[in-house]
Amino acid sequence: MAPPVRALLFDVFGTVVDWRTSVAREVTPFLAEHAPGTDPVEFAAAWRRRYQPAMDAVRSGARPFTRLDILHRENLEAVLADHGIDPAGLEEATLDHLNKAWHRLDPWPDSVEGLRRLKTRFIIAPLSNGNIALMLNLAKRAGLPWDAILGAEVAQAYKPSPAAYLRTAEILGLPPEACMLVAAHNGDLAAARRCGFRTAFIPRPTEYGPDQAKDLLPEQDWDFVAPSFPALADQLGCPPA
Amino acid sequence: MAPPVRALLFDVFGTVVDWRTSVAREVTPFLAEHAPGTDPVEFAAAWRRRYQPAMDAVRSGARPFTRLDILHRENLEAVLADHGIDPAGLEEATLDHLNKAWHRLDPWPDSVEGLRRLKTRFIIAPLSNGNIALMLNLAKRAGLPWDAILGAEVAQAYKPSPAAYLRTAEILGLPPEACMLVAAHNGDLAAARRCGFRTAFIPRPTEYGPDQAKDLLPEQDWDFVAPSFPALADQLGCPPA
Structure with missing residues (x-):
């Protein structure tokens, strides 16, 4: 199990x-x-x-x-x-x-509320290719309530290299199966799944503007698919805001 | 300046x-x-x-x-x-x-309130010899509101080696002079100062129990000396809780 x-x-x-x-x-x-x-x-x-x-x-x-x-x-x-x-x-x-x-990037309108809710039940951290200072300054400005700043610079490897996911799990002292990647990109999720991570797909259909053609739909049977972070929090049984 | x-x-x-x-x-x-x-x-x-x-x-x-x-x-x-x-x-x-x-270590009674106040004006992060998972689990349990988990594992060097301080500043994208170490230990502060860090001494006179003999008083003219984190927040002009 x-x-x-x-x-x-x-x-x-x-x-x-x-x-x-x-x-x-x-x-x-x-x-x-x-x-x-x-x-x-x-x-x-x-x-x-x-x-x-x-x-x-x-x-x-x-x-x-x-x-x-x-x-x-x-x-x-x-x-x-x-x-x-x-x-x-x-x-x-x-x-x-x-x-x-x-x-100085703005969060999607649902991001902060969703992260706050998810944080009550889970460790939450970025696993981004952005470096620590970038992620920290962005989070401080946007109010993203991370528990830690993880990602490429900590792992010394860029996604989708397996080391980016595997070293992150190892740093957390967790098996990959106890880690879930939350992403709007099927390719990132596929790489994480190959490393043993659980997966949650949150489509962001306007990331590339009104004519976006990719990552509109899940391309595999991801463990969770939700239209927003609060919807993911609902699916994961997190208390309401 | x-x-x-x-x-x-x-x-x-x-x-x-x-x-x-x-x-x-x-x-x-x-x-x-x-x-x-x-x-x-x-x-x-x-x-x-x-x-x-x-x-x-x-x-x-x-x-x-x-x-x-x-x-x-x-x-x-x-x-x-x-x-x-x-x-x-x-x-x-x-x-x-x-x-x-x-x-599973408990914070001193003033730590969480002081960190919350300091966080409103500054990036706050541990620069501990503890590893990321240890610091993260400790913070999550104790409610320490860090902006990031930095320290020995991120810098790949143990304090008081200069690399522990200098790499932390570099990762933050800051000159050492824009970083301040907050510590109860004169030796840690001395090493940080040698790297260009600013320094704040918060004595914790019972860390080693009732008979503690060291680190009761500042041994150099540290930039700030305060009896608690909220007192440091006062000295640094942070708004009240």
């Missing part, structure tokens, strides 16, 4: 927070000044498109573990250049503030 | 929690059964006396980083033997439960 779930580990970008509209909001004043006419939402999406490729160098072992703030910064400079802005012509403080747009 | 303090990092054993009476309470039923007449407080102190020597092997590089739960377990088996109890004759579940006495 599987052990009871003790820890809920959360994907964050897309699952807990709305990175797309938040990053767009954060870059809007900069773009208005330096690249008038650029669509901030398109800029955010272009920045995000460089996210997975940047981590691939670490996943493959070609590059030692490098925290996401640094990868985001490299990607930012490339995206600026793609939009005709020379990053070398900008102040360091301007670049750093832009890069930390990822520390 | 020094940057403002952004993060308060806390020593935990002795500073936030009363390990001595808590461990004694936790081992009392076991000792009553297996070694009647053994003083639980003396047993706790004997277990604790093996704490610093066990970490020395890691600090010196003789042993790779090994989390505290494992060192505590090795020390437990040695202390049991010292008290005439053969650990090989005990169930694994019994040993594990005893070892996790360190996950």
Whole structure:
């Protein structure tokens, strides 16, 4: 018999927070000044498109573990250049503030209430590819009541590498079966399941905007499927808010 | 001019929690059964006396980083033997439960209220030699409202090695001067100050019992000296509870 779930580990970008509209909001004043006419939402999406490729160098072992703030910064400079802005012509403080747009992401409207409820029965922590400072600053600003900040930097491995999940369970002193990944992405859940984690799918159908084509539906029989964090809390028997 | 303090990092054993009476309470039923007449407080102190020597092997590089739960377990088996109890004759579940006495330590009476107030103005996190699972389970049970669980396991170095402090600041994305160690131990504060940390001394004059002879008074001109966490919150201008 599987052990009871003790820890809920959360994907964050897309699952807990709305990175797309938040990053767009954060870059809007900069773009208005330096690249008038650029669509901030398109800029955010272009920045995000460089996210997975940047981590691939670490996943493959070609590059030692490098925290996401640094990868985001490299990607930012490339995206600026793609939009005709020379990053070398900008102040360091301007670049750093832009890069930390990822520390200022807004949660989905149900996230905080749901996490508060889930926290009463479970350990709750991010298992994100975001680094510790990013996750901590984001949580502090948004009021996410994590019990700990776990994830890629603590595990020294990027999801979906198995080490990201397995080391997290080991750090918690729990078998993988006592850990459940909560995510809006079927691929992340599939990787977690292969490591023995339980799985909860929370679709976020506008993460990529109104025309989103993927991750609208569960692609496997995940242990739980819920339309929001409070709905997951209901399914898991957590007391009401 | 020094940057403002952004993060308060806390020593935990002795500073936030009363390990001595808590461990004694936790081992009392076991000792009553297996070694009647053994003083639980003396047993706790004997277990604790093996704490610093066990970490020395890691600090010196003789042993790779090994989390505290494992060192505590090795020390437990040695202390049991010292008290005439053969650990090989005990169930694994019994040993594990005893070892996790360190996950069930009670806070000093002022700790939770003080941390809640300090959290409104600062990032608050443990910078303990305790491992992540230990700190997390302890915090969850005691209601310590940490923003993150940092410390030796995240930094992969035991205090007072400089790496324990410097890597913590670096992980937070802060200069050491923006970090303040809060501790009941002059030696810990001295090591943090050598790394550039600000310092706050909170004496805990009964950590080692009524006859405690050390760490009763500040041994340097620490940046702050306060008799409790709420008093520190007052000094740092945090709003009342």
